[in-house]
Each structure stands twice: as C-alpha cells, then as structure tokens.
Amino acid sequence: MTMPHHHGATPATMPWTGRLGALRGAIGAGLAIALTGLVTHLAVGADPAVPWLVASMGASAVLAFVLPASPLAQPWPVIGSHVMAAAIGLTCHMLPLAPWLGAGLAVFAAIAAMSLLRCLHPPAGGTAVLLALATPAVAAQGWHFLIMPLGLNVVLLTLLALVYNRLTGHAYPHRPPKAVMLPALAGSYTLDDLDTVLEGWDEVLSIDRDELDALFRAVESRVAARS
Structure with a gap:
C-alpha cells in the first residue's frame, strides 16, 4: 500500500501533524x-x-510559529516592523488629520519604512492603524506605548518563537541550507541565470534568493544521482 505523500513545504499542502504540520x-x-x-x-x-x-501580535504569531522559514517571520522583521509602525501610527495620530486619512497615511509610511529597512512584516500594518486610530488611553501613553506594552510584546513573542521552533526542530532565526555546487551538468544554471529570471518574474516572492538557489541545487543533485 502506497503511503500518502505530504508536500509539507507550502501552506496550501501543509499536513496537520508532524514537524511541518x-x-x-x-x-x-x-x-x-x-x-x-x-x-x-x-x-x-x-x-x-x-x-x-x-x-497584531496574533498575526505575527502565525508567521513566526507556522512559517518560521519565511523571510517575513524573522526576528528583525517582527521586532523592527512593529516598533517602527507604532511610532509612525502615533505620529499620524498626533497630526490634525481625519481618522481615515491618518490611518491610510500610517500604513503607507509604515510599508515604505519597512521596505527601506528590510523588515517587511505584514502584521505591522495593523499596528500602524491601531496607533493612528489610538484610543484615549493609548494616546495618553504616548511614546511609552512603544516600550510597554508593544516592545515587551514583540520581544517576548520573538524569544518564545526562537525557543519553541528550535525545540520542535526548526532553526530560528532561519538560515537557508548551503547550496551544493555540482560539477558542470547539462542544463545546470548559474546565479546570474537565477537573478535574471527573478528580475523578469514580475512578482515579489516570499522566499529568499539563497533559499531558492539551495532548493534548485538540491533538485539538481537528486536528478544527477538518479541519472
């Protein structure tokens, strides 16, 4: 009897149980x-x-615990994005703007800042809106909110992700496996080939270029071993 094969590396085909479940x-x-x-x-x-x-910590937990290999789930994106988005959102709240405009400006500025500082993390968009539409209690805390509760929230969540992921067999922070460089093979590619394809792909992929390279090299190794 053939056992079912789980392609556990993608969210769409993730199994329910196991190390990748x-x-x-x-x-x-x-x-x-x-x-x-x-x-x-x-x-x-x-x-x-x-x-x-x-x-927005709930959304960050989905990434950090369910998809710990994602570039969006690494410690710097988790911590840096939330603190920066909160600061931007609070600044927008202080401006004399209509709430809907302040919220839109906060999300725009947060995405721009996260992209520039290489800490893109989608849940931080929620943090930007939360602070742009701050309740009187949150507004009264002012910049202290960035330390307590937000700063403590993100640091604790990241530390728990580090401990839990490592205890359950996942390297966190994630490092791509080292690509195995094979002797020249028919059809083998170079990093220039990969970069050229990515430039022409016309989409932003949620995976590191080095991770892609390691994956493709592993496929090449398997094909070479079968030949």
Missing part, C-alpha cells in the same frame, strides 16, 4: 500569545484602560 505551529502560537499576554499584563498592571496585548 499546522498543529505544531498552532500550539506554539497559542502558548506564546498566552504567555506574552500574561507577562505583559503583570508588568502593565491591572488598569483596564491600558492595553496589555497588541492585537
């Missing part, structure tokens, strides 16, 4: 959000008007 990531994300919320709540205090868990 969705259950592993779901458990880790749930535990991390609970612990992050608990620690931050204890640090912030019992004032119900002061938020202790930023909602």
Whole structure:
C-alpha cells in the first residue's frame, strides 16, 4: 500500500501533524500569545484602560510559529516592523488629520519604512492603524506605548518563537541550507541565470534568493544521482 505523500513545504499542502504540520505551529502560537499576554499584563498592571496585548501580535504569531522559514517571520522583521509602525501610527495620530486619512497615511509610511529597512512584516500594518486610530488611553501613553506594552510584546513573542521552533526542530532565526555546487551538468544554471529570471518574474516572492538557489541545487543533485 502506497503511503500518502505530504508536500509539507507550502501552506496550501501543509499536513496537520508532524514537524511541518499546522498543529505544531498552532500550539506554539497559542502558548506564546498566552504567555506574552500574561507577562505583559503583570508588568502593565491591572488598569483596564491600558492595553496589555497588541492585537497584531496574533498575526505575527502565525508567521513566526507556522512559517518560521519565511523571510517575513524573522526576528528583525517582527521586532523592527512593529516598533517602527507604532511610532509612525502615533505620529499620524498626533497630526490634525481625519481618522481615515491618518490611518491610510500610517500604513503607507509604515510599508515604505519597512521596505527601506528590510523588515517587511505584514502584521505591522495593523499596528500602524491601531496607533493612528489610538484610543484615549493609548494616546495618553504616548511614546511609552512603544516600550510597554508593544516592545515587551514583540520581544517576548520573538524569544518564545526562537525557543519553541528550535525545540520542535526548526532553526530560528532561519538560515537557508548551503547550496551544493555540482560539477558542470547539462542544463545546470548559474546565479546570474537565477537573478535574471527573478528580475523578469514580475512578482515579489516570499522566499529568499539563497533559499531558492539551495532548493534548485538540491533538485539538481537528486536528478544527477538518479541519472
């Protein structure tokens, strides 16, 4: 009887269990959000008007625990994006703008800043909106919000992602496997070939160029071994 083959490397074909399964990531994300919320709540205090868990942490947990190899899920994007987006959102909140305009400006500026600083992380767009539309309690905290609760939230979440992913067999921060350079093969490509294809692909792929290279070299190795 042929066992089903799971292509666990893509979200669309991710199995439910196992090292690459969705259950592993779901458990880790749930535990991390609970612990992050608990620690931050204890640090912030019992004032119900002061938020202790930023909602966009839930979206960050999906990336950091379910897709830890994604360039969007690495520590610098997680931490840098949220802090920067919060600062931008709070700045937009302070400007004399209509709320809808301030929110749009905050998202625009956050994406531009994340792209320039190579820390693109989609959940931070939510942080920018949250601060641009800050409640009176959040606005009263001002820049302190970037440290508490936001700063503590992102640092705790990232540390928990590092520990949990490594305990469950995933390198985090992720490093692409070293590409195996084979002797000249018929049809083998060079890095210039890969760069040229990427330039003409007309899409931004959620995978590092070095990761692509390592993947393609591994396929070439398998083909060569079969020949």
